[in-house]
Amino acid sequence: MLDLKFHSETYNNNVEEKDYDVIILGAGPTGLTAGIYTGRALLKTLIIEERMIGGEAASTVKIENYPGFPDSISGMELTERMKKQAEKFGAKVVISHTKEVDLTRKIKRVKTDNGEFHSKVIIIATGSSPKSLNVSGEKKFKGRGVSYCSTCDAPFFKDKTIAVIGAGSSGIQEGLFLLEYVKSIKFVEFLPKMTAEKILQERIKKRENVEFFLNHRLLSINGKQTVESITVENRGTGEKKDIPVSGVFIYVGLKPNTELFKDTPKLDKYGFVITDEYLKTSQDGIFAAGDVRKKILRQVATAVGDGASAAFSAQTYIEKLES
């Protein structure tokens, strides 16, 4: 039985209307949920996505911890459903590159490849992207053995030995998926122990073709045309070791997608947007929700909660503006 996935964002990008009540930047689970709520509040809503509907969640093979799906669901399917739901309640979803934002005026402006849009409120839900390590060889071999997307690139490493950098939940979850293709995996974790969810740790420990280098730092990715090995350092003893691998998948955390915003609204020292409990930022009429804001847990389950709360705050703000 062929698996056929149809997601429709790639062509329906025509936006005639320029003025909105709410513009949501980002169509991951946070932005889409916010769109469902603002749509149901009958607020005219535009959701602008930079890259891919569903955001980072869409590239997750299997989501097992989102309530309501006991048999798990793929990130793409879950977020496609969220998109449909947001559209059902009137939100317009487009993919377009945002070039510039002006968040300081009463009416906010968002300049995109598809023209300029205006709104009373902006909800920042731009999420976060996989962090790079900036080690020697990482940039050189990107696309030549270094990858950040196991679902995309796993087939190119069939029956090869690879390294997965990071033994948090993302690293282990994606590692379990990669094991369907590769011969073996060398996990390299900076911390002295795995930080993945316990259930994932149990699963990976049962596999025979994995090896763990805990408390190790990745020093370099080596090779001529493509990746041939990595060099790691034991943080306890200082001992260095070369490990032959054909590929390196990097899952070492997330960096916020806040390049657009500079200092408006205020960001923390890592670049995450600072919000209060109502998800208000330092700037009037600007709310932030999901992975992009300073918070303790970045999951689909927390993202949708944030999306709903930000939408409610946005609605309250607009009601006050108009009263």
Add this chain to the structure above:
Amino acid sequence: MKDHFSNFENTVNILYFNSAKKNPNFCLSTKSILYELNSISPKINLKIVDFDKDKNTVHKYNIMMPPATVIQSNTDIGLRYYGIPSGYEFSTLINSITIVGRGRIDIPREVREKSTLVKKKVEILVFVTPSCPYCPRAAAIAHKLAYINEHIEGTVIEANEFPELSREFNVMAVPKTVINKRHSFEGAFSEERFFEELIKGIS
């Protein structure tokens, strides 16, 4: 899906190159997907070409290997798909059919204007995998550019099913786009950035 095709203004003519000898399993799956689409919309015509026998048509359309799908209006507009359009790549097929069926595309005005200035032949190859959620975007841009400029040809290739081609172009990550066989980039870019890379490949 029926609703999706209902507002098509143009008939989409799909030319599918099938083979019983080369990649027969891939061909079988591709054929069944195309038959299904053909059966649900009167706006989608399907013609099967025997890759092994009909050398003239294979040559005319410059088909490298089967399964190959050419999506066209009344004439060849340079939209090609090699491999089974399954997984996320089903979206690529539907999007390409939609481009021709609706007879219009949404693309930033600047990119549209600049792309009309391209007067030399450009061959865009986009390598994809069915499990890559970023790939349909790169494939769609290649097909949009091919649609608006007769000098541009957009060819999408399922990298796993054509390992020799993938090796030839050092494909180890997708989406990987190759312009005129000499400039390449990985990742799903915006239309503007994609077009900048295209210009690098022909300058």
